Amino acid sequence: MTTKPRLYYFNGRGRMETIRWLLATAGVEFEEAEYLETREQYEKLLQDGALLFQQVPMVEIDEMKLVQTRAILNYIAGKHNLYGKDIKERALIDMYVEGTMDLNEMIMLYPFSSPEEKEKNFALMIQRATNRYFPVYEKVLKDHGQDFLVGNQLSRADVQVLESILMIEEYEPTVLSEFPLLQAFKARISNLPTIKKFLQPGSQRRTEPDDRIVETVNKVLQL
Numbered sequence: 001m002t003t004k005p006r007l008y009y010f011n012g013r014g015r016m017e018t019i020r021w022l023l024a025t026a027g028v029e030f031e032e033a034e035y036l037e038t039r040e041q042y043e044k045l046l047q048d049g050a051l052l053f054q055q056v057p058m059v060e061i062d063e064m065k066l067v068q069t070r071a072i073l074n075y076i077a078g079k080h081n082l083y084g085k086d087i088k089e090r091a092l093i094d095m096y097v098e099g100t101m102d103l104n105e106m107i108m109l110y111p112f113s114s115p116e117e118k119e120k121n122f123a124l125m126i127q128r129a130t131n132r133y134f135p136v137y138e139k140v141l142k143d144h145g146q147d148f149l150v151g152n153q154l155s156r157a158d159v160q161v162l163e164s165i166l167m168i169e170e171y172e173p174t175v176l177s178e179f180p181l182l183q184a185f186k187a188r189i190s191n192l193p194t195i196k197k198f199l200q201p202g203s204q205r206r207t208e209p210d211d212r213i214v215e216t217v218n219k220v221l222q223l
């Protein structure tokens, strides 16, 4: 009997959200084993030896306790045919998703900025999205004229670029105005059945970060 993947993280996006995206895209049902709200919960996981590097995200899947976000994503993408058909496609996918991971790191850390740094970090995040990352994905789509970023079939690259676009748009709704192919890409990928479902209200997609989640993370991790 296969059991559902069980996720251990905060009740927020952070490093777990892309994992949720890939599972949802693959149509895999998963459960949030627990949301970390207290230091005690985190220490219990540490004492149980569940966190190899004393960090979350952690995902119980296929009788393994996986940590390290990239390792978890690689496993899910490989298992569910979201990782290209050969090593060359995989190399392209890796390059494109590493771009999204760099951008997501800025998006994830932005709510944790000090009041003095907030404005600067906001401007840098939008600037990097529009000047560094989105032009690359726009050009890829333009150059090969296909619907998906790699190999003319859905891969984690499409999913992760869509995730980044949607997160940046929450901060700056006009961010795609100079990127017509990415606008069409966003509409197309958002409309794939499993993704469409994940984007519905009430799904397992987590909401925009707020002061509450920042406070919880700081408390649990004693930052």
Ligand SMILES: N[C@@H](CCC(=O)N[C@@H](CS)C(=O)NCC(=O)O)C(=O)O
Residues within 6 Å of the ligand: 014, 015, 054, 055, 056, 057, 067, 068, 069, 070, 221
């Ligand atoms: N390289 C790790 C980094 C994980 C990480 O920094 N997790 C944070 C929460 S988002 C954490 O558990 N921090 C506690 C610590 O590092 O002691 C990954 O990608 O999973």
